[in-house]
Amino acid sequence: MKKVRIPNKRRKLQIVDTFIDSMVTRESFLMVGHQNPDEDCVASMVAFSLLMTKFQKQQAVVLNRENWDNFPYLLSICKYNSITVIGTPEEISEDYDTVIAFDTPKPEMLDFHKYLSPLMSRSDVIVMEIDHHLEADGEYIGDEGYRLVDEASSTCELIGFLALRLEKKKEVIRQFNIGEIFTRNFVLSIVTGIVGDTKMGQFLKSRREKRYYRYFSRLFNRMLIRKTDKDSGNFSSIEDILKELEKLSVEEESCYQDFLKHKQRTGSIAWIALDEEMTAPILEKYDMDIIVTVAKYTANLLAEESRYVSLVAFYDPPEKSDLIQLRMRRSQSYKELDLRKVIDHLGITNGGGHEGAVGFRVPRGEVEDFPAFIDTIINGTVELIDLD
Ligand SMILES: [Mn+2]
Numbered sequence: 001m002k003k004v005r006i007p008n009k010r011r012k013l014q015i016v017d018t019f020i021d022s023m024v025t026r027e028s029f030l031m032v033g034h035q036n037p038d039e040d041c042v043a044s045m046v047a048f049s050l051l052m053t054k055f056q057k058q059q060a061v062v063l064n065r066e067n068w069d070n071f072p073y074l075l076s077i078c079k080y081n082s083i084t085v086i087g088t089p090e091e092i093s094e095d096y097d098t099v100i101a102f103d104t105p106k107p108e109m110l111d112f113h114k115y116l117s118p119l120m121s122r123s124d125v126i127v128m129e130i131d132h133h134l135e136a137d138g139e140y141i142g143d144e145g146y147r148l149v150d151e152a153s154s155t156c157e158l159i160g161f162l163a164l165r166l167e168k169k170k171e172v173i174r175q176f177n178i179g180e181i182f183t184r185n186f187v188l189s190i191v192t193g194i195v196g197d198t199k200m201g202q203f204l205k206s207r208r209e210k211r212y213y214r215y216f217s218r219l220f221n222r223m224l225i226r227k228t229d230k231d232s233g234n235f236s237s238i239e240d241i242l243k244e245l246e247k248l249s250v251e252e253e254s255c256y257q258d259f260l261k262h263k264q265r266t267g268s269i270a271w272i273a274l275d276e277e278m279t280a281p282i283l284e285k286y287d288m289d290i291i292v293t294v295a296k297y298t299a300n301l302l303a304e305e306s307r308y309v310s311l312v313a314f315y316d317p318p319e320k321s322d323l324i325q326l327r328m329r330r331s332q333s334y335k336e337l338d339l340r341k342v343i344d345h346l347g348i349t350n351g352g353g354h355e356g357a358v359g360f361r362v363p364r365g366e367v368e369d370f371p372a373f374i375d376t377i378i379n380g381t382v383e384l385i386d387l388d
Pocket of ligand 1: 041103
């Protein structure tokens with residue numbers, strides 16, 4: 001069937017709502033783009049994956065290894081956000097209930113489409129699609145009702161539209177404890193796609209396209225005015241955006257190294273607990289969304305390294321909140337302990353997650369002695385691990 005515009009705004013919102021419903025209810029997502037992908041294609045998969053990380057579902061992005069060298073910074077975003085990237089057809093497993101095609105005019109243009117077709121044609125698998133190619137020989141890839149295919153500057157613009165809608169769903173935001181949606185990683189990805197496909201906005205057609213372009217480029221510009229780089233302001237070429245992406249990956253790596261300086265090990269737990277004094281220089285140097293991303297990433301790596309459980313803790317900046325943020329993560333190879341039990345056991349009510357990863361927070365006023373508080377958590381967890 002030939003691809004056409006979505007007839008009206010009401011229908012478009014319905015489709016977006018169906019997408020958000022699927023993000024809430026489905027379990028495992030495989031993201032796929034077209035062969036020889038361009039910026040918009042890869043950036044749209046990365047941007048959507050960043051939204052998916054808020055739902056703590058299983059997910060992976062398919063990107064032929066031959067093309068990895070062309071997208072180092074977008075791949076670096078995947079790395080720090082623990083988004084799996086699949087580079088060869090052999091790595092595509094059957095353990096997905098949802099496939100999402102991005103920026104691809106027709107089915108046979110999908111990367112590894114021959115390998116994907118058994119999965120995509122399974123009756124228990126939903127195929128969704130986000131695309132802006134309405135050319136004559138295009139053909140829908142997604143199942144009916146799951147086609148966010150419309151006129152737009154780029155596939156990334158459509159994901160920006162979806163993210164704005166998601167931000168308004170207070171119920172969902174609460175249920176999944178979703179924090180900032182428009183992080184620097186996310187906005188950079190969206191702008192990369194829009195700018196990549198429209199050559200810095202030169203090829204924007206409708207008033208709507210121009211509006212979205214302005215909206216996201218302003219959001220982007222506002223984000224450039226930040227701690228590490230007070231004098232940056234505007235971007236005027238794709239190179240500027242790539243420079244930003246590069247800076248971001250450098251900052252993430254450096255923030256990660258700063259965390260690692262405080263690594264400790266007690267029995268089966270690898271942990272990093274930054275007291276107020278240790279947190280201060282990190283808060284000085286990095287933006288909050290980098291710190292949050294890196295804290296998660298570090299917790300994941302430490303969990304695998306310990307082969308049991310990790311803990312990462314730091315203080316929120318006083319101007320943001322009076323909380324201490326903690327995150328625990330279980331290694332993939334250790335399934336016995338449900339981490340939700342650990343926070344129950346500690347009597348913590350402000351927190352949650354799933355059995356393999358929990359986040360929780362405690363008001364700083366309730367913690368008189370931080371090292372003793374961390375000891376209690378560590379020793380309690382070690383005991384629970386030893387019991388199993
Ligand atoms: Mn495109």
